[in-house]
Amino acid sequence: METTACSDKVEVADAAPAVLEEAYRYAYPLVLLDVIKDMTTNVVEPGSDHAPINQLFHARGLATPEMASLTRPNVDTVYSQAYLELASEPVLFHKPATDRYCSVQTFDGYSNTSVILGTGGVGGNDAVTYAFTGPFWHGELPVGVVEVSMPTNLVWLLLRTKCFGLDDLENVYAVQHGMRLYPLSAYGDASYRPPAGSHDPAFDYVPLDYMAHLSAQDFFARFNHLAVGNPGFPEDAPALERFASLGIGAGLEFDLDALDEVAAQVAARLSVLMDRDFASDHANITPSNGWMFMDNRVGNFGTDYAFRAVVAFGGFANPVSMAVYPSMVTDRAEALLQGDRAYVLHFEPGMTPPHADGGWWSLTAYTEAGHLIPNEIARYSIGEIDDLLFDDDGSLDLYIQVGNPGGDRVRxxxxxxxxxxxxxxxxxLPDESVLSFDWRLPWLEEAPSV
Known part of the structure; x- marks a missing residue:
């Protein structure tokens, strides 16, 4: 028996470097979301980009080039958000009836999208009151309230409300004003007002910078604490057993000093594991006519912890059933796209991007740094809601270039x-033909010289 025990210790020691890296990838989304939550809820009263825990905050406009903190933003929807902590009691959310796309993406602590509410999901565009319940809650909800059972106590709500341009913002505000978020204990209490939050300068950080400087000891200690209220899934059991051998898991004590020299060296490099090369190697991108599509497991990652971590590192994402975001960075010759050339995106008749009722398509250009592009007509994207000019045969050409093409082509x-x-x-709300690649985005072509 003693020989077997000794052998087990050797095997654990030999495996420790690989287990540390796997555990880091596994824990990364949960720790990152908690770090973002602490930064975002570090405020006394709700504003346009912060709010105390269990309170909504609403963006008040569409993205512009001046918003340098945003990378690759959309200019189709206006965001509302909230970070929930469900350990004490359920949190209720009332979504008003809408005449437009208004979806609620529900991220659990590990960045899976447990369910979509509103447009394209549970409740559609009807007025609905939902109750978010945590993994350990047992009780009864008021009649008519729709339970949304979450697998973790940490939840991020990301709401997208369609906006048809600057002149439509007042209608978006009306939708936002109809939203309410409150604890179950305040149900039916018209006088309820959410409590004030607090501000600590220690939480005024850039989340990815904070993560990059978080030591392995602090990272895994934070994860061990978070995992108590944010348990893994049944399919994670084999991985969690491996992690536990190093003191990584719910309620365990991780001791960096107990690692051997090789494992300690790996631990010291974990904070830079999520780099550009790692993200590229595990992005699970499908190319099609020069466009790069994300894997359809986004939001439902299963046990692909590397992919899950990469998507979290990149800013999280919508499930492909709700939206696809194919991007292009190179031309047919695999050279970087350059503004000193003019391009045309040509759609054959009837072949613009297909989608379900309530959906739409748009095309956005970004600088190399991922910012919107200032221009003379303040147009940062173009798409279905615009006054596009179709050719007589029903085909469509989009002119993508620096200079104004003049005449009707400006449209x-x-x-x-x-x-x-x-x-x-x-x-x-892409059509199934988009997800199956039966329909394909056309190649971007360089425009012929005039």
């Missing part, structure tokens, strides 16, 4: 920047 013009740029097509 189909997406302005570019000088230098390197990239494109993202967004298709909301």
């Amino acid at each position: 189909n013009w997406l302005p570019l920047c000088e230098g390197v740029f990239s494109l993202t097509m967004r298709i909301y």
Whole structure:
């Protein structure tokens, strides 16, 4: 028996470097979401980009080039958000009836999208009151309230409300004003007002910078604490057993000093594991005519912890059933897209991006840094809701270039920047033919010289 025990210890020691890396990838979304939650809820009263825990905050406009903190933003929807902590009691959310796309993406602590509410999901565009319940809650809800059972106590709500341009913002605000978020104990209490939050300068950080400087000891200690209220899934059991051998898991004590020299060296490098090369190797991208599509497991990652971590590192994402975001960074010759050239995106008759009722498509251009492009007509994307000019045969040409193409072509013009740029097509509520690649986005072609 003693020989077997000794052998087990050797095997654990030999496996420790690989287990540490796997555990880091597994825990990364949960720790990152908690770090973001602490930064975002670090405020006394709700604003446009912060709110105390269990309170909504609403963006008040569409993205612009001046918003340098945003990378690759959409200019189709206005966001509302909330970070929930469900350990004490359920939190109720009332969504008003809408005449437009208004979806509620529900991230659990590990960045899976447990369910979509509103447009394209549970409740559709009707007025609904939902109750978010945690994994350990048992009780009864008021009649008529729709339970949304969450597998973790940490929840991020990301709401997208369709906006048809600056003149439509007041209608978006009306939808936002109809939303309410409150604890179960305040149900039916018209006088309820959410409590004030607090502000601590220690939480005024950039989340990814904070993560990059988080030591292995602090990272795994934080994960061990979080995992108590945010348990893994049944399919995670084999991985969690491996992690436990190193003191990584719900309620365990991780001791960096107990690692051997090789494992300690690996632990010291974990904070840079999520780099550009790692993200590229595990992005699970499907190319199609030069466009890069994300894997259909986004939001339902299963046990692919590397992919799940990469998507979290990149800013999280919508499930493909709700929207696809194919992007392009190179031309047919695999050279970077450059603003000193003019391009055309040509759709054959009847072949613009297909989608379900309530969905739409748009195309956005970005600078090399991922920012929107300033231009003379303040047009940052072009798409279905615009006054596009179709050819007599029903085909459509989008002109993607720096200079104004003049005449009627301006209606189909997406302005570019000088230098390197990239494109993202967004298709909301995509048709199944988009997901199966039976329908394909066309190649981007260089425009013929005039």
